[in-house]
Amino acid sequence: MKVVTGIDQMQMVAEKARCAGKKIGFVPTMGYLHEGHLNLIRRARQLSQLVVVSIFVNPTQFGPQEDYQSYPGDLTRDTRLSQQAGCDILFVPSVEEMYPKGYCSYIEVKGLTQVLCGASRPGHFRGVATVVTMLFNIVKPHLAVFGQKDAQQAIVIRRMIRDLKQNLEIVVVPTVREHDGLAMSSRNEYLTPQERAEAPVLFRALEWAGSQISAGERSAKNLIQGMTRMIEAGERAEIDYISIVDAAQLRSLEQLDGDVLIALAVTFGRARLIDNLLIRV
Amino acid sequence: MKVVTGIDQMQMVAEKARCAGKKIGFVPTMGYLHEGHLNLIRRARQLSQLVVVSIFVNPTQFGPQEDYQSYPGDLTRDTRLSQQAGCDILFVPSVEEMYPKGYCSYIEVKGLTQVLCGASRPGHFRGVATVVTMLFNIVKPHLAVFGQKDAQQAIVIRRMIRDLKQNLEIVVVPTVREHDGLAMSSRNEYLTPQERAEAPVLFRALEWAGSQISAGERSAKNLIQGMTRMIEAGERAEIDYISIVDAAQLRSLEQLDGDVLIALAVTFGRARLIDNLLIRV
Numbered sequence: 001m002k003v004v005t006g007i008d009q010m011q012m013v014a015e016k017a018r019c020a021g022k023k024i025g026f027v028p029t030m031g032y033l034h035e036g037h038l039n040l041i042r043r044a045r046q047l048s049q050l051v052v053v054s055i056f057v058n059p060t061q062f063g064p065q066e067d068y069q070s071y072p073g074d075l076t077r078d079t080r081l082s083q084q085a086g087c088d089i090l091f092v093p094s095v096e097e098m099y100p101k102g103y104c105s106y107i108e109v110k111g112l113t114q115v116l117c118g119a120s121r122p123g124h125f126r127g128v129a130t131v132v133t134m135l136f137n138i139v140k141p142h143l144a145v146f147g148q149k150d151a152q153q154a155i156v157i158r159r160m161i162r163d164l165k166q167n168l169e170i171v172v173v174p175t176v177r178e179h180d181g182l183a184m185s186s187r188n189e190y191l192t193p194q195e196r197a198e199a200p201v202l203f204r205a206l207e208w209a210g211s212q213i214s215a216g217e218r219s220a221k222n223l224i225q226g227m228t229r230m231i232e233a234g235e236r237a238e239i240d241y242i243s244i245v246d247a248a249q250l251r252s253l254e255q256l257d258g259d260v261l262i263a264l265a266v267t268f269g270r271a272r273l274i275d276n277l278l279i280r281v
Numbered sequence: 282m283k284v285v286t287g288i289d290q291m292q293m294v295a296e297k298a299r300c301a302g303k304k305i306g307f308v309p310t311m312g313y314l315h316e317g318h319l320n321l322i323r324r325a326r327q328l329s330q331l332v333v334v335s336i337f338v339n340p341t342q343f344g345p346q347e348d349y350q351s352y353p354g355d356l357t358r359d360t361r362l363s364q365q366a367g368c369d370i371l372f373v374p375s376v377e378e379m380y381p382k383g384y385c386s387y388i389e390v391k392g393l394t395q396v397l398c399g400a401s402r403p404g405h406f407r408g409v410a411t412v413v414t415m416l417f418n419i420v421k422p423h424l425a426v427f428g429q430k431d432a433q434q435a436i437v438i439r440r441m442i443r444d445l446k447q448n449l450e451i452v453v454v455p456t457v458r459e460h461d462g463l464a465m466s467s468r469n470e471y472l473t474p475q476e477r478a479e480a481p482v483l484f485r486a487l488e489w490a491g492s493q494i495s496a497g498e499r500s501a502k503n504l505i506q507g508m509t510r511m512i513e514a515g516e517r518a519e520i521d522y523i524s525i526v527d528a529a530q531l532r533s534l535e536q537l538d539g540d541v542l543i544a545l546a547v548t549f550g551r552a553r554l555i556d557n558l559l560i561r562v
Contacts, residue, residue: 011448019300102530104392105410105444110385129386130445137446163386164411165418167292249383 001083003090007098007138010091014052014140022049026141026168027087028132031055032072036176036184038085040145043173045086052139053082054091056098060106061127067270072189091139098134106130109156109163115250116152116263117274120240125156132157136166143169147176149183151261151276155250175275177203183275190271198234199268205230205242206277209262213279218256220244231266240265240272247278256281282364284371288379288419291372295333295421303330307422308368309413312336313353317457317465319366321426324454326367333420334363335372337379341387342408348551353470372420379415387411390437390444396531397433397544398555401521406437413438414447422449430456430464432542432557436531456556458484464556471552479515480549486511486523487558490543494560499537501525512547521546521553528559537562 004010017024025048027040044051055078062068075092082090106126112118113125136144146154154172161170176184181203182196191199205227212223224242231237245252247259263276285291298305306329308321325332336359343349356373363371387407393399394406417425427435435453442451457465462484463477472480486508493504505523512518526533528540544557 007446011446015299015448018296019302021300100443102440103444105388105390105441107445108387108389110387112385134444134446137448140448159383160386162381163384163415164388165288165292165415167296167418167421 001079001087001090003079003092005092005094007093010052010089010093010138011140013089014138017050018140018142023143024048024050024052024139024141026135026139026144027051027053028135028144028146029053029055030057030071030186031078032074032186032189033078033081034176034184034186034188036147036149038081039176040147040173041082041085041087043171044143044145047143047145047171048141050089051087052089052091052141053087054093054135054139056093056131056135058127058131059095059099060130061124063121063123066121067187067190072186091135093138098131107133107160107164109160112152112156112159112250115245115252116241116243117265118152120265125153128153129156129160133160133164133166136168141168143171145171145173148172148278149175149185149275151247151263151278152250155247181207183273185271185273187271187273191268195236195268195271198236199271199273201231201234201237202264202266202273202275205264206262206275210277210279213256213281218281220253220256223256223262227262227264231264236268238267240267282360282368282371284360284373286373286375288374291333291370291374291419292421294370295419298331299421299423304424305329305331305333305420305422307416307420307425308332308334309416309425309427310334310336311338311352311467312359313355313467313470314359314362315457315465315467315469317428317430319362320457321428321454322363322366322368324452325424325426328424328426328452329422331370332368333370333372333422334368335374335416335420337372337374337412337416339408339412340376340380341411342405344402344404347402348468348471353467372416374419379412388414388441388445390441393433393437393440393531396526396533397522397524398546399433401546406434409434410437410441414441414445417447417449424450424452426452426454428456429453429559430466430556432544432559433531436528462488464554466552466554468552468554472549476517476549476552479517480552480554482512482515482518483545483547483554483556486545487543487556491558491560494537494562499562501534501537504537504543508543508545512545517549519548521548
């Protein structure tokens with residue numbers, strides 16, 4: 001495995017690989033890799049001949065009160081883990097080269113980014129869309145692999161790719177969970193033992209909603225009330241949102257119908273955790 | 282010369298050409314080609330092995346009161362002229378494929394786009410940056426050729442390319458003028474004979490400013506006053522703006538210093554004309 005830090009060098013390597021007929025699979029990450037990331041890398045390995053993983057903690061997708069400065073990292077461990085998972089090139093650009101002095105270009109995906117996490121984190125998806133576009137322009141992948149845990153992110157990026165004619169395919173991989181259902185996240189690191197013990201309620205609430213829907217429930221209000229009750233039964237959970245939306249436009253639903261996304265964000269102490277359930281009704 | 286209308290097909294042709302080692306030169310236009318456009322195409326011909334010219338009247342860069350609906354076009358003539366100038370592929374996408382239902386992704390180049398034409402035409406450069414990015418993603422050029430007449434456009438695009446790591450080079454070609462100095466423009470078509478007779482005052486005013494600067498004048502105010510007087514001496518000119526800015530950041534200058542852009546926009550009847558002088562002081 002090769003570690004590349006320069007943008008020019010990465011672009012040259014990518015161009016050469018494309019012209020040699022190699023399919024490039026790309027996994028963008030913010031590092032501090034966990035089993036969820038490694039699963040994305042393994043998927044890219046199956047689907048392509050050159051696997052590029054990027055590690056870049058992107059400042060523009062964090063709000064001023066968020067955890068950019070304290071976001072966890074361990075490049076030595078990440079290097080070992082990504083190599084084991086099948087990565088060929090680890091791309092680790094610097095903030096200075098990604099956002100040089102006078103930087104002023106941003107991508108907005110309107111409509112899809114004002115709801116769910118976009119409502120609680122203004123500017124977040126602008127930062128995500130912008131950095132992902134930069135990374136696509138540098139890594140020149142044929143396909144990019146994202147996790148279902150960040151459901152809105154995958155939907156926003158898919159729309160952006162379609163709109164801007166970015167010539168690549170998106171693959172979305174199911175969320176990897178701990179044995180008790182908690183979705184893997186670099187931010188689980190922030191949880192105290194008590195918070196960690198309580199956090200699996202998010203998955204249980206989603207599972208409960210899924211079973212209610214299977215039993216015929218179609219009222220978003222009833223489902224949200226039930227999930228709220230379950231989550232608020234704990235001492236440490238603070239609900240940011242629980243939303244039920246259509247999976248294409250992310251518009252709030254009253255009655256469930258078609259492809260439905262049940263998404264939630266809940267804070268436990270320092271950790272803001274997200275999870276979701278995508279379900280065809 | 283080949284005419285391509287499908288986005289997928291253009292992407293395939295471009296990818297194949299890149300991998301065959303051909304340098305792709307690109308000239309994006311809104312059609313109704315004049316000698317200025319042909320000059321861009323000839324420059325692309327000199328610099329590359331595959332010359333792609335696009336013709337696309339981009340709705341998102343026109344304001345609601347502007348001339349999108351009436352923008353002139355003549356595809357038969359454009360086809361002949363671009364072939365003669367050395368074009369290999371004429372790319373003519375449809376509005377429906379470029380902006381499909383539900384389109385919502387836009388590129389903003391902050392700071393550079395709120396001044397000069399951006400101030401008079403809100404949203405204009407957002408539309409330009411967005412469509413140019415789409416076209417870059419489709420045509421995959423190594424270099425793109427733009428005209429100095431649209432000075433702010435060239436500066437905005439250069440910044441966007443740098444920021445978003447779009448992997449290509451920009452070449453800016455001097456403005457082509459009529460025998461009396463009027464900058465070539467598809468919108469000159471709108472001028473009545475009286476307006477046409479008056480319009481060369483724009484170039485004369487810029488030339489006057491250049492000669493004043495050569496003679497030692499450094500006050501932006503004096504130069505703008507002089508140019509305003511010259512242009513307002515006519516009966517039909519309505520000044521939109523005359524600005525003197527630094528050529529990198531487009532910030533207004535009081536005292537001229539360094540690389541300076543003198544830019545103006547003036548309306549004659551239906552035609553809003555622009556012109557500029559780039560000068561090192």
